[in-house]
Amino acid sequence: xxxxxxxxSEAPANTAEAPIIEIKDLNKWYDDFHVxxxxxxTVNRGEKIVICGPSGSxxxxxxxxxxxxxxxxxxxxxxxxxxxxxxxKDVSLIRREVGMVFQSFNLFPHLTILQNLTLAPIxxxxxxxxxxxxxxxxxxxRVNIAxxxxxxxxxxxxxxxxxxxxxxxxxxxxxxxxxxxxxxxLDPEMVNEVLDVMVKLAEEGMTMLCVTHxxxxxxxxxxxxxxxxxxxxxxxxxxxxxxSEPENERTRKFLKQIHAIS
Amino acid sequence: xxxxxxxxxxxxxxDYFNTPVNAVLSLVMIFLLxxxxxxxxxxxxxxxxWTGETSEVxxxxxxxxxxxxxxxxxxxxxxYPKQHIWRILVTLVLMxxxxxxxxxxxxxxxxxxxxxxxVLWPFVIGLFLAGGLGLExxxxxxxxxxxxxxxxxxxxxxxxxxxxxLLALGRRSEQRIIRILSTVYIEFFRGIPLITILFMSSxxxxxxxxxxxxxxxxxxxxIGMTFFQSAYLAEVIRxxxxxxxxxQYEAADSLGFKFGLxxxxxIMPQVLKITIANIGGISISFIKxxxxxxxxxxxxxxxxxxxxxxxxxxxxxxxxxxxxxxxVYWVICFAISRLTYKIEVKVNTLPATGVKA
Numbered sequence: 001x002x003x004x005x006x007x008x009s010e011a012p013a014n015t016a017e018a019p020i021i022e023i024k025d026l027n028k029w030y031d032d033f034h035v036x037x038x039x040x041x042t043v044n045r046g047e048k049i050v051i052c053g054p055s056g057s058x059x060x061x062x063x064x065x066x067x068x069x070x071x072x073x074x075x076x077x078x079x080x081x082x083x084x085x086x087x088x089k090d091v092s093l094i095r096r097e098v099g100m101v102f103q104s105f106n107l108f109p110h111l112t113i114l115q116n117l118t119l120a121p122i123x124x125x126x127x128x129x130x131x132x133x134x135x136x137x138x139x140x141x142r143v144n145i146a147x148x149x150x151x152x153x154x155x156x157x158x159x160x161x162x163x164x165x166x167x168x169x170x171x172x173x174x175x176x177x178x179x180x181x182x183x184x185x186l187d188p189e190m191v192n193e194v195l196d197v198m199v200k201l202a203e204e205g206m207t208m209l210c211v212t213h214x215x216x217x218x219x220x221x222x223x224x225x226x227x228x229x230x231x232x233x234x235x236x237x238x239x240x241x242x243x244s245e246p247e248n249e250r251t252r253k254f255l256k257q258i259h260a261i262s
Numbered sequence: 263x264x265x266x267x268x269x270x271x272x273x274x275x276x277d278y279f280n281t282p283v284n285a286v287l288s289l290v291m292i293f294l295l296x297x298x299x300x301x302x303x304x305x306x307x308x309x310x311x312w313t314g315e316t317s318e319v320x321x322x323x324x325x326x327x328x329x330x331x332x333x334x335x336x337x338x339x340x341x342y343p344k345q346h347i348w349r350i351l352v353t354l355v356l357m358x359x360x361x362x363x364x365x366x367x368x369x370x371x372x373x374x375x376x377x378x379x380x381v382l383w384p385f386v387i388g389l390f391l392a393g394g395l396g397l398e399x400x401x402x403x404x405x406x407x408x409x410x411x412x413x414x415x416x417x418x419x420x421x422x423x424x425x426x427x428l429l430a431l432g433r434r435s436e437q438r439i440i441r442i443l444s445t446v447y448i449e450f451f452r453g454i455p456l457i458t459i460l461f462m463s464s465x466x467x468x469x470x471x472x473x474x475x476x477x478x479x480x481x482x483x484x485i486g487m488t489f490f491q492s493a494y495l496a497e498v499i500r501x502x503x504x505x506x507x508x509x510q511y512e513a514a515d516s517l518g519f520k521f522g523l524x525x526x527x528x529i530m531p532q533v534l535k536i537t538i539a540n541i542g543g544i545s546i547s548f549i550k551x552x553x554x555x556x557x558x559x560x561x562x563x564x565x566x567x568x569x570x571x572x573x574x575x576x577x578x579x580x581x582x583x584x585x586x587x588x589x590v591y592w593v594i595c596f597a598i599s600r601l602t603y604k605i606e607v608k609v610n611t612l613p614a615t616g617v618k619a
Contacts, residue, residue, distance in 0.1 A: 067516055096518030106513035110531045110609075119527060120517040165513075172517060 020045045020176060020207055021066060027074035028061060031157050036072070036141045037231040045175075046076045048208045050218040050239075054227035054254060059211045062228070066209070081174060096124050099169030103181040105161040106132045107153035113140070113164050114149040117171045118248055125172065132171070139167035143197050159190030163197050170201075177201065179210040213258060219243060283524065316575040331588045333570045337586065340406020340561050347395065349390040350409055356386050357416065379420055387413060394480075400485040402480045406561035407591065413480070414552040414562065419545055425488065426495025431525065433500055444496070451493035456551055459486040464558040483555060491548050498540045504535035510511050535609045542602025546595045553591075566576040 021043040028036040035058045043049060045261055051059045064070040065077060068084050068091045079094050107116050117136035121127045127135075140146040143163040145156070161232045162182055169177060170216040179198065183191045195217050202208055210220070218225050218239055225242040227235040227250070235248045246252050297465025310332065320326040330337070339347055357473040360382065363375045391413075393399035405413070432444030451459075463486035464479060506529055514524040534541070556565030567583035570576065582611065 069512055069515060092518045092520050095516055098516070100513075100516035102509060102513065104507075104509050106509035108510065108513070108528055108532075110535060111263055120519065123527065143605075168517070260594045 001261060012063055018081065019043055019078075020047075021079040021209075023062075023066075023075070024077075026062075026065065026072055026077060028058075028065065028070065028072045029118045035231050036065070039075070039231075039233055041226070041233065041236075042163035043176075043207060043209065046205045046207055047205075047223045048202050048221050049210070049224045049226060050222040051209065051226045051228060052213055052218070052258075053216075053226075053234075057228040058231040059226075060180050063100075063180060063209050065217040066176075066178060067100055069100075087207075096120070096172055097174050098178060099172060100178045101166050101169055101180065101182045102160070103185050105153070105158070105165045105185070107161055107165055107168070109153050111143065112150050112152055113156070116153070116164065117168050119173050120168070122234050135171050136167070139170045140164075142170075142200070143167045144193075146177045150202045157190060158186045159193045162186065162190075162194045166194070166197055166201070176207045176209070179208065179212065181211050181213075181216060183212065189224070215243070215255075227254065229254075270600050291432045317579060320578075325582050325585075326579060326580065329570075329576050329582050333573075333576070333583075336407055336566060336570055337563065337590075340410055340566060341404045342406070342409070343400060343404065346398065346400055349393075349400075354412075355384055356390075357383060376424075378422070383417065384419060387417075402478050405480065406566050408563045410555075410562045411549070411552050411558060411564075414484060414555065415486065415549045417484045418491055418548060418552070420493050421484070421488040422491035422548075425481055425492035426499055427530070429492060429496035430499035430503055433496065436502060448493045448496050451490050452497070456487070456554055457557060459490050460554055461556050462486065479558075483558070483560070486547075487552070491544075494544055495541070498537050498544060499533060501540070502537035503529070505536050506532050514603050538602055538606050538609065539614070542598060542606075545602075546598050549594060549598070550591060563590060 019042045021041070023039060023041040026036050026039040026041075027034070027131060039058075041049075041062075043202075051062065053059050061070055064078060064172055065072050065084075080097060082090050082094055084091065084094065106205070107113070108119070111119065114133065114136055117139065118129065118132040121132040121135060125132075137146065137149070140149050143166055145160050145163055145167070148156055148160060148164075153164070162185075166182075182198070183194050186194065191214070195214060198208070198210070198217065200219055208221075210222075214254055222239045225237055225239050227242070227246075228247070229250050235242070235246060235251045238247070242251075243255070244259065246255060279285040305323060306325050309321050311319050311321055311324060311326045311328050313319070314326070314328040315332070317326060317329070319328060335344070335347070339350055342350060360375075360379060363369045364372055369375060389395060390397065391400065391405065391409075392402065429444050429448055432440045433448065435441045435444070461485060463482040467482055468476070510528060510532065511524070514528045519528065552562060553564040555562055556568075561569060564584075564587050567580060567587055571579040571583050
């Protein structure tokens with residue numbers, strides 16, 4: 001256990017210059033359905049990547065492969081120097097370094113917000129309750145829900161729950177944050193409070209991969225915008241180029257549709 | 263107040279006396295109910311006899327509660343020797359006291375308390391009730407009455423819980439062999455009557471034990487009941503597991519929780535909340551099922567009525583005995599029902615979040 005832990009804690013130092021995530025020729029099937037086809041992606045430390053595309057294009061599946069919520073069948077995924085394979089021990093070690101925020105928040109309903117935040121630091125990071133609570137309060141203040149710390153998730157609005165969920169991930173002090181459509185389940189008036197938290201996080205230098213259709217957010221923080229369709233990365237560009245002169249016909253069509261909606 | 267009363271009278275008239283036929287039916291029913299109630303009050307209270315030494319004090323049309331009062335010790339403790347009854351009381355006090363840690367804030371891992379119960383209860387029961395370490399032995403054949411009912415129920419529930427949880431998890435396991443074994447176990451024990459299991463444990467099992475090895479009947483019965491009960495609990499818990507959204511597992515995974523801690527800290531607390539009403543119901547039926555041991559010659563609270571009413575001084579006292587036993591079962595089961603309802607109200611104020619997208 002300790003040897004393995006050292007391995008992960010050393011990993012960032014060893015890979016300081018190497019990409020934090022490297023995905024090579026990734027292929028994934030659900031039975032006969034080919035969800036991801038030869039996906040290649042390199043993410044450097046501190047990079048912010050926004051992934052968009054029509055529903056069913058495989059974008060959520062892609063980021064869920066990065067913390068192995070989904071298993072891939074072909075290709076390599078290397079996260080912080082560790083290759084993701086059938087070795088489950090490594091997987092839970094990687095997962096504690098990779099935070100994830102879900103569309104449906106997935107807070108633990110039987111625990112208060114504060115307990116939601118301290119659960120993993122106490123049990124996984126083996127922190128004392130005091131230290132864990134200190135960190136929890138820090139992030140609760142940062143996402144502006146400190147006054148709700150002792151409430152249960154069901155007593156909070158969707159926006160507040162999602163901010164709590166972000167804080168819960170941050171309490172593990174992850175090196176990478178994955179966002180899987182974090183604002184799609186929210187009422188429109190709550191989208192911005194969540195995006196503001198994400199922008200702040202981006203400005204602090206967190207490595208982020210966001211599946212989202214919030215193009216304003218992409219423009220503002222992304223280093224790279226990826227458009228996926230039918231399991232493939234169709235286009236990968238800087239936001240300036242992506243929005244002003246997209247190369248691919250499908251990207252243009254998609255952007256038009258998005259603009260038509262918003 | 264008057265308005266309310268008036269409204270109620272009006273609704274009764276509307277619901278039960280709205281047509282001539284309904285009115286007649288209602289009157290007949292009221293008459294019959296009143297008749298039964300009056301007869302029962304007469305029998306149980308007005309013509310009842312509360313004191314006396316033999317059934318000769320009985321009055322026609324009245325209950326002879328003197329029988330219950332005279333035999334009260336046997337209803338509670340069976341044929342346990344009188345001079346040793348303090349040992350039963352010590353056992354009950356110790357078992358009761360062992361619940362205290364559940365309510366202590368300092369004890370953060372209640373599951374360890376539960377494990378301690380699983381280990382210590384049999385020792386306490388074995389030491390004080392059966393005797394040992396200098397205490398005179400009392401054969402389990404003398405155990406009976408409410409004490410026996412309590413011991414069978416408590417031990418049966420205690421062990422069937424963890425086994426039920428494991429079976430429920432096993433039935434949902436990704437390992438095919440574990441899944442099949444769990445399913446076969448559950449379906450097998452749900453498919454045969456409890457009486458069969460009790461007969462097997464009392465008659466067939468000793469036959470197959472190697473000579474010289476004797477396992478006490480009580481132990482065999484508790485094991486058999488645990489097998490039976492855990493299969494039912496497993497299905498209730500499996501239902502609760504299915505009600506926990508997939509997102510809860512994913513959130514726990516993504517924070518780095520592995521299976522065991524994930525179940526302990528995140529999934530099971532939610533499952534127990536969801537299933538509390540069903541678990542209460544199953545506990546009630548389990549307690550009532552323990553009465554079946556009278557078939558294999560054990561004298562639990564119900565089974566002891568017959569030998570007591572065979573006392574030549576108290577012949578023909580079965581009705582009083584059965585009604586008394588029934589009343590005690592009802593009080594116990596009603597208390598559990600209210601308790602689970604209270605717990606349910608307390609925990610269900612927190613609906614689950616995180617709808618699976």
